[in-house]
Amino acid sequence: MGRIVTIIGTRPEIIKMAPVVKALDALDHEHVLVHSGQHYDVMMDRIFFRDLELREPDHQFELKVRPPHLQVATTMRQVAPVAKDADLVIIHGDTNTTLAGGLLASKQGRPLAHVEAGIRSFDKTMPEEVNRIIADQLSNLLFTPTPTSRENLRRENVTEGVHVVGNSVIDALLQNRAIAEKRSDVLSRLGLKAGGYLLLTFHRAENVDSKERLARALVAFERAAHEAGLPILFPIHPRTVKRLREFGLEKRAAAQPSLQRIEPTGYLDMLVLEENAALVMTDSGGLQEESCFFRVPCVTLRENTERPETLEIGSNVLAGTDPERVRDAVRRQLDADRNWPNPFGDGTTGLQVAETVAAYLG
Ligand code: UD1
Ligand code: UDP
Numbered sequence: 001m002g003r004i005v006t007i008i009g010t011r012p013e014i015i016k017m018a019p020v021v022k023a024l025d026a027l028d029h030e031h032v033l034v035h036s037g038q039h040y041d042v043m044m045d046r047i048f049f050r051d052l053e054l055r056e057p058d059h060q061f062e063l064k065v066r067p068p069h070l071q072v073a074t075t076m077r078q079v080a081p082v083a084k085d086a087d088l089v090i091i092h093g094d095t096n097t098t099l100a101g102g103l104l105a106s107k108q109g110r111p112l113a114h115v116e117a118g119i120r121s122f123d124k125t126m127p128e129e130v131n132r133i134i135a136d137q138l139s140n141l142l143f144t145p146t147p148t149s150r151e152n153l154r155r156e157n158v159t160e161g162v163h164v165v166g167n168s169v170i171d172a173l174l175q176n177r178a179i180a181e182k183r184s185d186v187l188s189r190l191g192l193k194a195g196g197y198l199l200l201t202f203h204r205a206e207n208v209d210s211k212e213r214l215a216r217a218l219v220a221f222e223r224a225a226h227e228a229g230l231p232i233l234f235p236i237h238p239r240t241v242k243r244l245r246e247f248g249l250e251k252r253a254a255a256q257p258s259l260q261r262i263e264p265t266g267y268l269d270m271l272v273l274e275e276n277a278a279l280v281m282t283d284s285g286g287l288q289e290e291s292c293f294f295r296v297p298c299v300t301l302r303e304n305t306e307r308p309e310t311l312e313i314g315s316n317v318l319a320g321t322d323p324e325r326v327r328d329a330v331r332r333q334l335d336a337d338r339n340w341p342n343p344f345g346d347g348t349t350g351l352q353v354a355e356t357v358a359a360y361l362g
Contacts, residue, residue: 002029002087002361007079009036009063009097011044012286015267017092018052019171019350020115024090025055027358034082036075036097037063041238043264051267052172058082068096068127075100076107086110087361091135094119094128102135111360115353116167117142118149118158119306126206129306141360143353145344146309165352166345169289173271174347180271187276190233190262198230198330199277200259201284202301203237211247213321214240217301218253220326221281224299225258227327228334230278232258235265279333281326288316293342297333299326313340 004024008017024031035057039045048054061078063071075097083089089105091098092115105112114135121129136142136158144150145167153162187194200221208214225232244250253259265273271290274280280291280298288307291298292315299319310316314336319329 003032003085004029004088004090004357004361005032005034005079005083005086006090007034007036007075007083007097007101008057008092009038009075010093010095011039011048011264012284013092013095013097014039014045014048014054015052015172015286016116016168018048018054019168019175020090020092020353021054021350023350023354024357027354029087029358029361032059032082032086033057034059034079035061036071036079036100037061038071038075038095038097040064041264043266044238047266052176071096072100072103076104079104080108083110084108088113088141088357090115090357092116094132094135096127096131098135099131102138106138111140112138113141113143113353113357113360114139115143115349116145118144118151118153118162120149120152121304121306123304126204132306141356143349143356145349148309163352163356165356166347166349167289168349168353169286170293170342170345170347171350172267173290173293176268177271177275180268181275184268184272186265186269186272190260192233192273192276194276195278196230197260197277198224198228198232198279198281199273200232200234200281201237201287202234202282203239204283204302205239207283207301207321208240208243211243211249214243214247215249215252216323217321218249218256218259220301220321220323221259222256223323223327224281224330227330228278231260232281233273233277234259234261235263235270235273236261237264279330281330289344292316292340293344295338295340297336297338299329299333301326309343313343315340 091101298316
């Protein structure tokens, strides 16, 4: 029997790894789940264990309020005793938790698997891009969502151990959509109607850590709401809350009547909010994929994306944060034909990962 150590720590890792963790738990191997503690607010962490019926981690660490290099260093130090005799360490995505898990496995000489491997924005100013590249270079098993991400790896001379398995975001969506529709009362709670609002999430370091860019984005939000003739619902990430406060922009945001700011939501509420939105505006990776699945048009408030499949099929366009560009993109996407296919797989990613891991461990 082999020992698998899976490391998660942030909102998207908890959500997208939930189906993978369940599939790995069903194997005939020891499966140890580790939470780095990178995300820790109830609405960034615990709520997703409940909503996705994910079991408790075997090891829960604390990482509160540390700069990125200490998130990585502390996670490596804290997880080391757990990972030291792993037969396989598994990481997901592109966060500081991902990087810490990858480096740790490498330094301890343990085999490494990366879920959601090979996606690239080709923008190394993003911390996530650096984390992905390093994680992929260190991995023995690489689970890519699409042929495009496999091709990205090939260009970096990574060809061994690569498996195209779709994205587990689809597993989570298929497993939870009906549950969300049944259980979530978020529309009535917030007084919203299907198709009667735009949904916004906005938290990327490159967008919110600059006062000028964040201030300009507030103007863009106003322009978008005006163009659509609809209010914007904005579940707001703690990083963005902190920056608005720090930059003295909170009053300005509060004075925008079309911008309804709420706490981050749970997963089931978010699914219902996405499915019923007239349009999604976001800088999140996960929301670009989920809106594509729901056939709700997306405007991505970034200059690039590591999800080019969504641009190719027209479910998504890039608009940066320039107000005129955002307004034009919103107009175009509201009129978009919504019959695009889903490029991210059939919801069997978790099972495919588990099967490959079982074959690898023998
Ligand atoms: C991280 C990921 C990003 C991902 C995002 C998902 C990295 C480099 N970035 O960014 O790719 O899109 O998670 O949401 O890992 N905070 C709280 N409560 C929490 C979590 C965070 O207050 O529960 C605060 C932190 O104290 C910190 C800020 O938010 O001041 C940023 O958190 P951090 O985990 O460093 O990065 P994210 O912006 O969440
Ligand atoms: N999400 C959520 N509530 C929110 C915002 C996001 O449940 O208020 C979910 C969303 O549905 C998706 C995931 O969180 O599954 C995306 O996480 P995030 O945007 O934080 O990270 P990214 O995808 O950009 O790495």
